[in-house]
Amino acid sequence: MVQDLSDRSQYPARNRDGTLDVDLTSGKYLKLWQGPNHPGITGNMSVELTVCGDEVVEGKTHVGYLHRGFEKLMERRTFIQCFPIVCRICVPEPDFNEYCYAAAVEELAGVEIPEQAKWIRTLILEMGRFNSLMMYLGGQSGSLGLGVIGQWTTYVRDLMLDRFEELTGARIYHMFILPGGVRDTLPEGFDARMEETLREAERTMKDVWNVMFQNAVFRKRTIGVGYINPALFDDYGVTGPTARGGGVAKDVRRDQPYLAYPDLEFEVNVARDSDIYSRADVRRRDALQSIDLIRQILAKMPRTGPVMAKMPNMLHWKIPRGETYIRGECSRGEYGFYVVTDGSGYPRRVNVRGPSYTHAMALLERLIVNCNIADVAALLVSLHTYPPEIER
Amino acid sequence: MQDLQTRLAQHTDLGEWTQQRADLAFVTVAREHLHGLLRHLRDHEGFTHLVLLTAVDWLEDGQFQLTYLMNNRAAARDIGVRVLIPREGADMDSIHDLWPTAATYQRELREMFGIDFPGSPRVDEEFILEGWRDMPPYRRDFDTLKYAQEEFAERPGRVSKDPETHMKQKLYPDGA
Amino acid sequence: MPITTVLSPFRAWKFLFQNPVTVRDPLTERPGAPRYRGFHQNDAEKCVGCGTCETICQNGAIDMIDVGLAPKDGDSGLRPRIDYGRCCWCALCVDVCMTGSLSMSNAYTWTDANADAFRFTPGVDKKPWDNDQLGYRRPEGHALHGKDRVEMAELEPEARIGTFDEIVAGYDVARARLEADRCVECGLCVATCPAHMAIPQYIKAVRDGDYERGLALLYETNPFSQVCGRVCTHKCETACAAGHEGDPIAIRWLKRHITDQVPHKDYVRIVGKPKKAAKGEAKTIAVVGAGPAGLTAAYDLARQGHKVVVYEVRKHPGGMPRYGIPEYRLPYDILDADIDVIRAMGVEIKCETRVGSDITMDELKAKNDAVILAIGLHLGRSTRIPGSDHADVRKAVDLLRQVTDEDPVDVPKSLVVIGGGNVAMDIARTMARLQMKAYGEVAVTVTALEDKAHFLADPDEIRECGEEGIDIVDARGPQEVVIDADGRVEGLRTWRVQSIFDAQGRFAPSYDESDERIHPGDMVIEAIGQAAGVDMLGEGLTEALEWNRGRIQVDADGRTSESWLWAIGDCVKGPDVVHAVADGHRAAKSILAAFEGKGDEA
Amino acid sequence: MDFEWIRIPHALLTLLIVFLYGLLLGAVIQKIGARAGRRHGIPFYQNYIDLIKNYALRTTITHGFMFYLGPVFRLTGGVGLLLFVPTIYGVAMHENFSFAGDLILALYFVFFGSLGMALGAGESGHPYAAIGVSRGLSQVTAAELPFAIAVFAVALQYQTLSVTDIVAAQQGSVFNWTVFTNPLAVTAAMMSFLGSMMRPPFDVVLAPQEIPIGPPTEYHSAYLALMQSNRAIFPIAKMVIYMNLFFGGAANWPVFFLKVFLLYLFAAFVGVVFPRFRVEQSVRWFLVWGVPVAVAGLFWV
Amino acid sequence: MKDELKPRIVKGPDGIEFEVDPLRDYYCEASPSVHPPVYVKIVEDFFNWARSESLWILGFGTGCGAIEMRPLMTPRFDAYRFGVQWRPTPRQANLLMISGYLSTKTLKRAIRSYEQMQSPKYVVGLGSCTINGGMYWDSYNTIKKLDEYLPVDLYIVGCMPRPEALLQGFEDLKQIIRAGKAEGANQYAEKFEWYKANQKKVIHDWDMPDYNW
Structure with a gap:
């Protein structure tokens, strides 16, 4: 339920219809745009702030700078032609799109993918999660002016991108999870190189802990700042680490396991305080967990057998009428594809449900009220939003 | 999920029930029952998480399908509620009073499909597009390729030949 | 705040004394991974220009352009040009490439101030990465379309050998769809098919289950669709792009x-009614010979509303498909069904009418606006080896005709066939069936000049011959029909062939005389080719016509030196149903053009 | 005190050396900071090129007279600061225009640049600049407080307001340096030093992630080049004061280079590993930690 | 925001009404003019060398390409070595990296940013989408040819172009600048009408003056 805001703010007053009584001409308020070319914004989006002194009284998220109309474009592409385009929906963690799309299409077409493909998919998703969290850690500290963390984590991410490159043949857009399986098996000597990368990652995570989480100023800037009342989680569709930072153990990997997750051992990371620090800490532990999961996957996965199911000719693949929703736990929360088919060779409708959609819009606008301008960037980053998945 | 269907049926007139997976079902209801059903699902059945709200354009039938997808985390199950509304002058009751975040979805639907949600906050504000003048782009009858070709310049000099006709032309110039 | 949180961050300075991890020279030090998807490479020799890459490219980045290569069977001569202002490096084009010619290098750097520079034809335009050994190649076993042909039910050799029942059962709907699903609609086959049938389109009709549309498409270009669906030499399947890395699509069976x-x-409803010619425009045309060529021309002309009469010397129309092709390959009722469609178009077929005696060419010329000669090749050629004039040395065509007309055939206990073409196979298998019926065992030997690798017959035929117990001996040159003291044929004496053609490419077989064998047999059948019987032309016409090596000289459309006379089909071109059909179309078109152009030509 | 004209070219020479060294030092410190981030960082000559580049730009946009004067004031602050304190102790060539009460003037010049800048940036009409200015002034004021008290303590200690005299008093032994004779005042001054170096945790004025670099948001081309020049001179000038007041000054150029480098490094050493305070946090920090220490330093004397 | 930018009648304290046009106040309407190179060639060459070795990029990630910018500035590739650095404000930047596709909404901001930059200024198109629309060739919301709207000095092809390709791009751009061929700003001023017409054709919501500095 929408709570009365008056308990957190004396000003501005609210009008009868619930809107804020902000008279810009009064001179008391200042309109401030953050973005789109603003270093404190994660990617190409903007927040329109109305500030009074250093205090924000109203914030509006503006998106659409990255809108390409994916959901429309997919309607005029065949099922296989959609495959290269879905990963572009979310740039920093593209693999989730590939997985959700492939899984949805497979379910509607009644295709069962081979065991090895399942494991490779899980591996890719965990690698992607790790990369995304590395970006987050760098961004979170960077938003507060601590640059070195971003240097280190981006380096580790680069190493992981190397692993991606040798596995999938590309750095950013991997285009590896095809409907029906994955393109190829693991390359020769992959495990050893991955282990090396993971060791470096662990070392870096230790440094990150020392320099970022054990940092007096960082703690001062984040503990107790950007608090989200856990009671609001359902109202605002909060999922993933943002919710887990507030003590709600939401994790699709455990709640509704998919791919190889039932065979993997992991704890759901939870923190209590629901502030920026808790969320950062949950994500830090998520990253460590990803390292562990990658190790588990490489140890447990089958190395033989096909990686693609027997598929019809992809050039004119038709899928009977139906609709489904596939979800997964990406680094930011629940990621899902709602796919409707109508028996033709083209999807009837694809709707992408990214966690950023609710986090960066309604939730952010709610949280930003009464926030200090200096904390806006940190707050925004702490929700871990990626604009391209909001507007698609 | 049979039990759920039975319970809901006592409460509301349910339309077509599609069991997509063991943990996912879709059900069609009339638009006047929607609000009550969603509230019931949220308050009494544990479907507290609004996963998404979107629309499907069934142009041939002259209808929009609105899908309200909800998740019950404790029971690890999802239900999608479908509502069919006429395409012409489409409007729908807002559910932002149940989930504040629904306002964002409704803004998007307003802009991309032209479905109105009277009373939803900021529903008429521009959301993603800026200065859009054509019909709402997610409608099926909007041709994005045609629009793109008319609106944006493409780099000239692209020609392609169809192998079939090219071979016929080259090998049988007189058309035999 | 504990003091450790003030001191702990200073640990970051430990990196001050470590070497930076920066890549020294990233421009040269970091090649793409072995699987990296960089710029395209194309083996222009291997590429057949099928355009499947263009079809699958969701970015519309690929154009098929003419790079100056001449098209040939199974190769359109076009090559893909890639617009890097569109490409997204998804490599679906590599995955789908029918020949495996497309691949990707692991090069990834390309900058230019000119936006129009980012288009090139891999393998044709020279690029620095052309010879990169690394880069994305399609993984083993990964394919976006089916590589293997869908199996079809057919009679087992044991079951089929004793009867003339049709061997191949044909696809059922489910399997046909699966097979049709493999087609990528490139259309390379269309130009290769002499009749230019709309192959991709009718295969699509199979996929869609819209058989009426499919049938309409078939009869648009081929009134002998049923016949061709069984016995066509399917050149299209040789050209099929799917054949490069798998089995070609079973176009014929589809x-x-x-x-x-x-x-x-x-059928008649779907094929549609013939046009009504405008009053006074309707012409009359006579066709000599009711084979595929003649009937196709008749069909085309009749559909345009002209009056066509076909004269056939035998009891039934159909020509070689009826009298040359055994029933187990082409049941007669199938042929009849096709001819019924042609008749329904208004074509009149006068059987048992011998032109030359029952009606002369001059009469035809006088009564008609145009005359088509489609008399086929019904005279068997002889090897002219010693003993070949024996009564038990038969010609394959004669024997096959005899079987079709159900004239009694004296089935020998064992026999030898000379020839390695399809007719040889036909007669061998026909005789084998008769032997089976008569004696319960097969004793047929086929001898051919060619070695197995260069056989003229279809590989399928050869395989099936083997299955049916027929002994095929390759590279044997017939020398003499051995006749025993009683004057009965005892067998065939052959030498091993060393080469068939001489250095100039002329037919001049040379033999290894030391390798001599005698193939026993009570009968020897010659199946080494046929000739046309042109006696019916009459002396005057024979004189007037121009000839070329014993065949009537015709232009590309089948028109002879006499402006009213067209000669088509086997008698002027190669022996094959679908070529005959194509010939028929051409002649009909030419005749129609002649009508249009200069009025009454005759 | 008679004025010698030769002092003008001498002072200009000092200025040139300091300017060139300032640019170089900035790059070296950046390189060292980059090392903590595991990379090489900019080439040591990069700042020179950047400066030339900015002077070489063809267009400038002005927002009025004050906007133009902003960087000029700022530069004046830096140059003035440098010119009125002795750079090298005991070398007449580099004593500049040092005089008996120069400490007071120096304190004034430290503040002068910021004020001028504030005026200019305020004129640019950019809200970020305005916010940055208001933050900057509150923080500089807060940071100035401990420094001023510390300077007062030093002046009290040595009973003089002449920088030259203060340096003179510290000669002889390392242990004569103020840092050992009055460590509390020096600690307070160093806190203030952190606050005025525009490095985390006290760079909220520039805070690129919130208010893209604050006051200089609108400055570009030659204006920016002027400010860059100042960025090379001003910190050095300030460090000259610190060096003279607390670390025994420098009797020759090598010592000067070393001491300035170490002082600069100190700011970077702290700056690289901490995020930034919010403005009210930093103000509170100066008031809670800086001022009492400075006052204690005062009592130490 | 748009309402606030519309001209409106304001009543002063003395009761006199006058019209306020905020756009006129906010922005400068002077058309850009051509600024020729310095007459002395050796000076211009020296300046060009300095410009080429000091590329200040505007931190504006317009599209996916922004993702590869971060590795560029961090340990692995460390573009700072090559005189490249970020500037958070367009005023101080000289290089506009159009990192991938531009939606019309972003195009508007990109134009504004470009016009706020000081000449000589350079534009680099990153990725296929800037050349011919890339994979969004049929999208209703992205432009297809960047050079219709802004003068582009260099294209780096890829989807994404890797950091190494970007570094190569910087090297090539430096060559272009040193050769004195990077006169995009002057070209923009010369063909100003043409560029404006193209821009206005696709940006329907043109709530900014024709030239904002």
Whole structure:
């Protein structure tokens, strides 16, 4: 339920219809745009702030700078032609799109993918999660002016991108999870190189802990700042680490396991305080967990057998009428594809449900009220939003 | 999920029930029952998480399908509620009073499909597009390729030949 | 705040004394991974220009352009040009490439101030990465379309050998769809098919289950669709792009599948009524010979509303498909069904009418606006080896005709066939069936000049011959029919062939005389080719016509030196149903053009 | 005190050396900071090129007279600061225009640049600049407080307001340096030093992630080049004061280079590993930690 | 925001009404003019060398390409070595990296940013989408040819172009600048009408003056 805001703010007053009584001409308020070319914004989006002194009284998220109309474009592409385009929906963690799309299409077409493909998919998703969290850690500290963390984590991410490159043949857009399986098996000597990368990652995570989480100023800037009342989680569709930072153990990997997750051992990371620090800490532990999961996957996965199911000719693949929703736990929360088919060779409708959609819009606008301008960037980053998945 | 269907049926007139997976079902209801059903699902059945709200354009039938997808985390199950509304002058009751975040979805639907949600906050504000003048782009009858070709310049000099006709032309110039 | 949180961050300075991890020279030090998807490479020799890459490219980045290569069977001569202002490096084009010619290098750097520079034809335009050994190649076993042909039910050799029942059962609907699903609609086959049938389109009709549309498409270009669906030499399948890395699409069987799915009674409705010619425009045309060529021309002309009469010397129309092709390959009722469609277009077929005696060419010329000669090749050629004039040395065509007309055939206990073409196989298998019926065992030997690798017959035929117990001996040159003291044929004496052609490419077989064998047999059948019987032309006409090596000289459309006379089909071109059909179309078109152009030509 | 004209070219020479060294030092410190981030960082000559580049730009946009004067004031602050304190102790060539009460003037010049800048940036009409200015002034004021008290303590200690005299008093032994004779005042001054170096945790004025670099948001081309020049001179000038007041000054150029480098490094050493305070946090920090220490330093004397 | 930018009648304290046009106040309407190179060639060459070795990029990630910018500035590739650095404000930047596709909404901001930059200024198109629309060739919301709207000095092809390709791009751009061929700003001023017409054709919501500095 929408709570009365008056308990957190004396000003501005609210009008009868619930809107804020902000008279810009009064001179008391200042309109401030953050973005789109603003270093404190994660990617190409903007927040329109109305500030009074250093205090924000109203914030509006503006998106659409990255809108390409994916959901429309997919309607005029065949099922296989959609495959290269879905990963572009979310740039920093593209693999989730590939997985959700492939899984949805497979379910509607009644295709069962081979065991090895399942494991490779899980591996890719965990690698992607790790990369995304590395970006987050760098961004979170960077938003507060601590640059070195971003240097280190981006380096580790680069190493992981190397692993991606040798596995999938590309750095950013991997285009590896095809409907029906994955393109190829693991390359020769992959495990050893991955282990090396993971060791470096662990070392870096230790440094990150020392320099970022054990940092007096960082703690001062984040503990107790950007608090989200856990009671609001359902109202605002909060999922993933943002919710887990507030003590709600939401994790699709455990709640509704998919791919190889039932065979993997992991704890759901939870923190209590629901502030920026808790969320950062949950994500830090998520990253460590990803390292562990990658190790588990490489140890447990089958190395033989096909990686693609027997598929019809992809050039004119038709899928009977139906609709489904596939979800997964990406680094930011629940990621899902709602796919409707109508028996033709083209999807009837694809709707992408990214966690950023609710986090960066309604939730952010709610949280930003009464926030200090200096904390806006940190707050925004702490929700871990990626604009391209909001507007698609 | 049979039990759920039975319970809901006592409460509301349910339309077509599609069991997509063991943990996912879709059900069609009339638009006047929607609000009550969603509230019931949220308050009494544990479907507290609004996963998404979107629309499907069934142009041939002259209808929009609105899908309200909800998740019950404790029971690890999802239900999608479908509502069919006429395409012409489409409007729908807002559910932002149940989930504040629904306002964002409704803004998007307003802009991309032209479905109105009277009373939803900021529903008429521009959301993603800026200065859009054509019909709402997610409608099926909007041709994005045609629009793109008319609106944006493409780099000239692209020609392609169809192998079939090219071979016929080259090998049988007189058309035999 | 504990003091450690003030001191701990200073640990970051430990990196001050470590070497930076920066890549020294990233421009040269970091090649793409072995699987990296960089810029395209194309083996222009291997590429057949099928354009499947263009079809699958969701970015519309690929154009098929003419790079100056001449098209040939199974190669359009086009090559893909890639617009890097569109490409997204998804490599679906590599995955789908029918020949495996497309691949990707692991090069990834390309900058230019000119936006128009980012288009090139890999393998044709020279690029620095052309010879990169690394880069994305399609993984083993990964394919976006089916590589293997869908199996079809057919009679087992044991079951089929004793009867003349049709061997191949044809696809059922499910399997036909699976097979049709493999087609990528490139259209390379269309130009190769002499009749230019709309192959991709009718295969699509199979996929869609729209058999009526399929049938309409078939009869648009081929009134002998049912026949061709069974016995066509399917050059299209040789050209098929899917054949490069798998089995070609079973185009012939899919064609047959369409004709099988539609009830015969519906054919005429689907094919459509002939046009009504405007008053006074209707011409009359005479066709000599009711084979595929003649009937196709008749069909085309009749559909345009002209009056066509076909004169056939034998009891039934059909020509070589009826009298040359055994029933187990082409049941007679199938042929009849096709001819019924042609008749329904208004074509009149006068059987048992011998032109030259029952009606002369001059009469035909006088009564008609145009005359088509489609007399086929019904005279068997002889090897002219010693003993070949023996009564038990028969010609394959004669024998096959005899079987079709159900004239009694004296079945020998064992026999030898000379020849390595399809006719040889036909007669061998026909005789084998008769032997089986008569004696319960097969004793047929086929001898051919060619070695197995260069056989003229279809590989399928050869395989099936083997299955049916027929002994095929390759590279044997016939020398003499051995006749025993009683004057009965005892067998065939052959030498091993060393080469068939001489250095100039002329037919001049040379033999290894030391390798001599005698193939025993009570009968020897010659199946080394046929000739046309042109006696019916009459002396005057024979004189007037121009000839070329014993065949009537015709232009590309089948028109002879006499402006009213067209000669088409086997008698002027190669022996093959679908070529005959194509010939028929051409002649009909030429005749129609002649009517249009200069009025009454005759 | 008679004025010698030769002092003008001498002072200009000092200025040039300091300017060139300032640019170089900035790059070296950046390189060292980059090392903590595991990379090489900019080439040591990069700042020179950047400066030339900015002077070489063809267009400038002005927002009025004050906007133009902003960087000029700022530069004046830096140059003035440098010119009125002795750079090298005991070398007449580099004593500049040092005089008996120069400490007071120096304190004034430290503040002068910021004020001028504030005026200019305020004129640019950019809200970020305005916010940055208001933050900057509150923080500089807060940071100035401990420094001023510390300077007062030093002046009290040595009973003089002449920088030259203060340096003179510290000669002889390392232990004569103020840092050992009055460590509390020096600690307070160093806190203030952190606050005025525009490095985390006290760079909220520039805070690129919130208010893209604050006051200089609108400055570009030659204006920016002027400010860059100042960025090379001003910190050095300030460090000259610190060096003279607390670390025994420098009797020759090598010592000067070393001491300035170490002082600069100190700011970077702290700056690289901490995020930034919010403005009210930093103000509170100066008031809670800086001022009492400075006052204690005062009592130490 | 748009309402606030519309001209409106304001009543002063003395009761006199006058019209306020905020756009006129906010922005400068002077058309850009051509600024020729310095007459002395050796000076211009020296300046060009300095410009080429000091590329200040505007931190504006317009599209996916922004993702590869971060590795560029961090340990692995460390573009700072090559005189490249970020500037958070367009005023101080000289290089506009159009990192991938531009939606019309972003195009508007990109134009504004470009016009706020000081000449000589350079534009680099990153990725296929800037050349011919890339994979969004049929999208209703992205432009297809960047050079219709802004003068582009260099294209780096890829989807994404890797950091190494970007570094190569910087090297090539430096060559272009040193050769004195990077006169995009002057070209923009010369063909100003043409560029404006193209821009206005696709940006329907043109709530900014024709030239904002």
